[in-house]
Amino acid sequence: MAIKVNKKTCIGCGACVQTCPEVFEMEDSGKAKVKAQKDLPCVKSAIEECPVDAISK
Ligand code: SF4
Structure with missing residues (x-):
């Protein structure tokens, strides 16, 4: 299992950082990145809330 941001x-x-700050953070480029591979319930919420379906696991 690996959580990924495209x-x-x-x-x-x-939105993903707001929803699940333990797993996602913004990088200097202005894109989100995965900072910790933690399979928390909020990861599912972030996947559902991402407007462009950029998160997968
Ligand atoms: S587009 Fe998706 S992956 Fe990128 S910051 Fe928004 S919610 Fe996170």
Whole structure:
């Protein structure tokens, strides 16, 4: 299991970081990245909330 953010698709809206800050953070490029591979319930929420479906696991 690996949580991934597709950097090509991510529009940098920040929703995943708001929803699941233990797993996602914004990087300097303005895109989200995975900072910790933790299979928390909020990962599922972030996947559902991402407007461009950039998160997978
Ligand atoms: S919710 Fe999706 S589009 Fe928004 S920052 Fe996270 S990965 Fe990128």
